Amino acid sequence: MGIRQKPCWPQGSLSLLPAPSLLPMSLNRTAKGIVLVPSLLLGGSFFAAAAWIGDGPAAANRPLALGLGGVLMAVGLLAQLLPDPLPDKEPGD
Secondary structure, eight states, rough: OOOOOHSSOOOOGGGOOOOOOGOOTHHHHHHHHHHHHHHHHHHHHHHHHHHHHSSGGGGGGGGHHHHHHHHHHHHHHHHHHHHOOOOOTTTTT
16 A cells, blocks of 8 residues: 555646647747757868868868768758748648
């Protein structure tokens, strides 16, 4: 016989949350910014590393740094071109 504890939240409190379709649609715009900023920063740092590399053993990594920088910057910029989904229409419309 264990002690049965009451939940720490009132019963039915989850029903107070709005339905998922009623949440604001600005999250997609925020997600695009979250993808854009790190990919541009990392892509720029790979391009800078490729420019910084001089002669020597590290010079063999220049094409790799240029390729990674280009891919990262392209992904960040292409994420901005994704279309925003249309807002859901109300059933009465």
